[in-house]
Amino acid sequence: MMRRTLKACAALAASFFAASIFTVSAMAGPAPATMAGTAVLDCPLRDAPFSADSPLIDLLLSPEAKAIVSRDMGAALDRAPPRFMGTQTPSFAAILTLRKAAGFFGMPADAVDRADGELRKLAVTDADRKARCARYDDDRLEIPAARKSAEGKSAARAPRLLIFEKINGFKDTPGVEAAHALFVDLARENGWSVTSTEKGGAIRAETLRNFDAVIWNNVSGDVLTLTQRKALQAYLENGGGFLAVHGSAGDPAYFWDWYADTLIGARFAGHPMSPQFQDAKVRLETPSSPLAKGLPAEWTMNDEWYSFTTNPRKAGATVLATLDENTYAPKGVGGQDLRMGDHPIAWSKCLGKGRMFYSAIGHRPETYSTAEYRTMVKNALAWVSQRKACVAGE
Structure with a gap:
């Protein structure tokens, strides 16, 4: 698979825009406040030499x-x-x-x-x-005592989800808001507890232990300090869940190799631009998986279709769904060939005892209201928030 050309990268960026985003908490009133910002001492690349490869x-x-x-x-x-x-x-x-x-x-x-x-x-x-x-923070997420977890984990307790929305790179506000609304709606429908934050300081052991899964809502840009990175990695390896959508794996450059190559398991190559949004057929690959419950064998959607420089299967992923490249035009700017052949579009994997799910679907706000995508995300949230060790290929 060819690497995304620099010209294509820039042209894609020309269609991007930035705006503010809101923070809410479902089923528990307003979102918890965060503590005043404190000095960040261990942000990535703090001491790195300047170079043409610096951000x-x-x-x-x-x-x-x-x-x-x-x-x-x-x-x-x-x-x-x-x-x-x-x-x-x-x-x-x-x-x-x-x-x-x-x-x-x-x-x-x-x-x-x-x-x-x-x-x-x-x-x-x-x-x-x-x-x-300055673009990092160590602001703690304050959780009311009544909502904090007990030391013992009851199998009957409803899943507790943390929506993480700190974005330093490209922020596509309509898509982020639509995804956020879907997560909140699914929580209400299924009796799950959900809290959201834009603060990197929420990614710390004492906070994460209060949640069964973390949702990366179109998170773009490097957002965690070195300490926070270690906390997220330890959380997942010890049984925490992780779900990410679309823009969470759509950056031209990454400055945390573990995130791109191990957690997600693929790096962004590009997406079509002429037109940017196209109808394409999504095919279910693992119909026996709990992630596939209620999904048809195939369906057609209109969205922005990501291609990747590497196949997530090579990083140990179990592919839930693939794209039929014969049903859309996988060409980028200037005819850039974005074909992957085998084209995973949603996948899962185990990270130690933890569970990870990523879907590259989800640029258009309308996508988050389709029956198929709502079902996929609901299944994925239920799967990643399970309080038992992950088994590869399940």
């Missing part, structure tokens, strides 16, 4: 680094759309590197290499560290 936002935040890029790139940088150059998150600059952006900005390879060499000579100052860490 573009970090180069733009440093006057010295930005001056090098501006000098070596010349007018090419001026041609970048404003959405590429934002230094306040959410920003596409948080999920892009200078090297990946080179094709779109019209930067010759030698200019990028020259800038890379100069950037690596820059000293990383305390001001740089502060700027890099």
